[in-house]
Amino acid sequence: MRRTESTTRRVAVYTDGACLDNPGMGGWAWVLPDGPYESGFDSRTTNNRMELMAVIRALEALAGFGNIEVVTDSRYVSSCFEERWWEGWERRGWKTASRKPVKNQDLWRPLVGRVLDGGVTFRWVKGHRGNFWNEFADSQANEAARMQTSNRSKIMDSPGWEERYLASRDAKEKQGTPTDELGGDPFEGSTQLF
Amino acid sequence: MRRTESTTRRVAVYTDGACLDNPGMGGWAWVLPDGPYESGFDSRTTNNRMELMAVIRALEALAGFGNIEVVTDSRYVSSCFEERWWEGWERRGWKTASRKPVKNQDLWRPLVGRVLDGGVTFRWVKGHRGNFWNEFADSQANEAARMQTSNRSKIMDSPGWEERYLASRDAKEKQGTPTDELGGDPFEGSTQLF
RNA sequence: UGACACCUACUAAC
DNA sequence: GTTAGTAGGTGTCA
Numbered sequence: 001m002r003r004t005e006s007t008t009r010r011v012a013v014y015t016d017g018a019c020l021d022n023p024g025m026g027g028w029a030w031v032l033p034d035g036p037y038e039s040g041f042d043s044r045t046t047n048n049r050m051e052l053m054a055v056i057r058a059l060e061a062l063a064g065f066g067n068i069e070v071v072t073d074s075r076y077v078s079s080c081f082e083e084r085w086w087e088g089w090e091r092r093g094w095k096t097a098s099r100k101p102v103k104n105q106d107l108w109r110p111l112v113g114r115v116l117d118g119g120v121t122f123r124w125v126k127g128h129r130g131n132f133w134n135e136f137a138d139s140q141a142n143e144a145a146r147m148q149t150s151n152r153s154k155i156m157d158s159p160g161w162e163e164r165y166l167a168s169r170d171a172k173e174k175q176g177t178p179t180d181e182l183g184g185d186p187f188e189g190s191t192q193l194f
Numbered sequence: 195m196r197r198t199e200s201t202t203r204r205v206a207v208y209t210d211g212a213c214l215d216n217p218g219m220g221g222w223a224w225v226l227p228d229g230p231y232e233s234g235f236d237s238r239t240t241n242n243r244m245e246l247m248a249v250i251r252a253l254e255a256l257a258g259f260g261n262i263e264v265v266t267d268s269r270y271v272s273s274c275f276e277e278r279w280w281e282g283w284e285r286r287g288w289k290t291a292s293r294k295p296v297k298n299q300d301l302w303r304p305l306v307g308r309v310l311d312g313g314v315t316f317r318w319v320k321g322h323r324g325n326f327w328n329e330f331a332d333s334q335a336n337e338a339a340r341m342q343t344s345n346r347s348k349i350m351d352s353p354g355w356e357e358r359y360l361a362s363r364d365a366k367e368k369q370g371t372p373t374d375e376l377g378g379d380p381f382e383g384s385t386q387l388f
Numbered sequence: 389u390g391a392c393a394c395c396u397a398c399u400a401a402c
Numbered sequence: 403g404t405t406a407g408t409a410g411g412t413g414t415c416a
Binding site: 212213242269271272320321 | 389390397398399400401402
């Protein structure tokens, strides 16, 4: 089941979760820079579950891409893979280092499985530090939590949108407008296509 | 060192701090209703330090009163005593609940000490909600911050002014003009004596 | 003990 | 609408 790397081009997806009153009303969102995004909510959840949901739903929606970089501001999410927490969990039968059951296993188990299938990497960015797409995902997750509403870009209903997204992204990068870097204004010289 | 309650009559002192650009140019002020007031400034400070300074300088200037009610609109100040934050700080060696050093210890430590000596209580009022003396203190603190100047009522140089303040306040209250209540205009039927 | 996130509250400003 | 100064807390892991 291991996927071939670079059958498709790499995409970076920004994910974030929000939770009012933690535990409380939650929201999650993922977004492709200058591309489609999706958000959802839960009426009673935790911040960490929403961070996980954002990643899980992103990987589902982006199944058409072979190489996905998940950008999150949650160490809870990124460290699981970057520091290989999941190896200890499996070795100990899904117990933490202090021998208590790992929380949120209903979300962690499928996610770990999907990541082991390959084609998924993680990048951590500090939250609220001016990373435009991280903050965009944050605002979408917050709106979803606050309004208890979902959003989904219509473009994802039309087949082949992945190739068109990659093409438009490459065109913009040739113009010298990187869509994936910290600090730069990704709207500069570009149009929101989706 | 615990003071005897009601050796002297109770006074309410309104304190406030202001800060332009936080951190930036700051000012503080305290005021006794229809009585003396004092203000001061700092060229580079924070809003919270100015709120603390207002209380500290008030308690110094009002040492002649045995029972002082400090009226502030800062939860940062009032909650320290009303919710006993200081107990946790001392228990944890002046660390916050998240194990980081308590900020502004140079101001907090002497203030906590003074309050523990007794005769000081706190009352919180919401800022900018029409409490006349809170807003008066606010305007004095703002002027001090903006002009970087100090003010101090001359009456405080004449000995025994405390008793005269209490007498004049009681006379006004007999006229039915409470000087210490929210919403009422304390200038109604009264003259600024100091 | 550390880290990150998610909040809640008040104030101060822009 | 935004940011900063500050505290209290929970969600989670090593």
